[in-house]
Amino acid sequence: MISYRKELIINLPKRRGFVNITPQVNNALKESNIKEGLLLCNAMHITASVFINDDESGLHQDFETWLEKLAPEKPYNIYHHNGYEDNADAHLKRQVMGREVIVAITNGNLDFGPWEQIFYGEFDGKRNKKILIKIIGE
């Protein structure tokens, strides 16, 4: 069994947004030289997500509107968490979108359907955040 680990760093210049990280994950897979196995990709911060969906800007606007409806940022004082912080909504949004994805590795490639792309979802940005890639296999 081989294992491989890499961290990505993202600094989004606004509070919320979605970044397609599929190219970086693919690069990590190539560096690992693993041909068969499982790849874990997770946000290392609890106000961010890694998820798989469509690379379509209209859909990303819909995600933003929808998450704001389900777990609005403001007013800040509706959340107990927001004593010294203002990011309770980010912790909730992250639960809807998820922390991590697991991708099958087959013949040295991400074993994806036709439209699957990996996204980093930031809900409390404007600072360095880390993403972990861990691959195990052969």
Next chain:
Amino acid sequence: MISYRKELIINLPKRRGFVNITPQVNNALKESNIKEGLLLCNAMHITASVFINDDESGLHQDFETWLEKLAPEKPYNIYHHNGYEDNADAHLKRQVMGREVIVAITNGNLDFGPWEQIFYGEFDGKRNKKILIKIIGE
């Protein structure tokens, strides 16, 4: 380490529904001959889910009602994604229900609690959709 891969194909004759795929996943596990490891089962399409919950038809009606409340199908024009498409709601519903499950494999079996069953959740059906099963272990 052994790895095993299989695709399932599902064509649901309506837009939304839930299908218990535990028997097919179990068959794949038996074919793999893997006794200890991890099994990944994921929707290969981004308007569908694989998740674990209860095989109870009343609950499945509750999921349908609840998901329509959280992310309604119509009116189509409330979603930016629905320019050439009408399935923005399916992309949102899939985030609530999840893309994938990971199941422990122990003594050659799905290592499940008493009521755990694996479901495919379709949110934009009436066409062929693929599910991936990948198992690694020994």
Next chain:
Amino acid sequence: MISYRKELIINLPKRRGFVNITPQVNNALKESNIKEGLLLCNAMHITASVFINDDESGLHQDFETWLEKLAPEKPYNIYHHNGYEDNADAHLKRQVMGREVIVAITNGNLDFGPWEQIFYGEFDGKRNKKILIKIIGE
């Protein structure tokens, strides 16, 4: 490849609550002697969750309020599932919070960001519930 399996048992004296199980998961990892690999931790019951977020009591109150808004416990008769049961809401809440987490194991440790902690989320308590830990690696 080594594999390791352990069950935790939790009996929460109320219907809903969150328990930090990171110490128990860490103990299991040390017992396994696995240094590189992947760790799966999942609820074995379908009215409970395992998830990663912040160990902050205000946030846990926010989760409770938010989940009750998204999928209220009462009135019981709004759910088809509640013929002989009263826990339909617990099945829905568990979908928002997720069934499982996968954690990278690096140098014999849980490979975590600065605030990541593993929680058991109970949505239908007052009885014994099981959590599965499965680790594979070397």
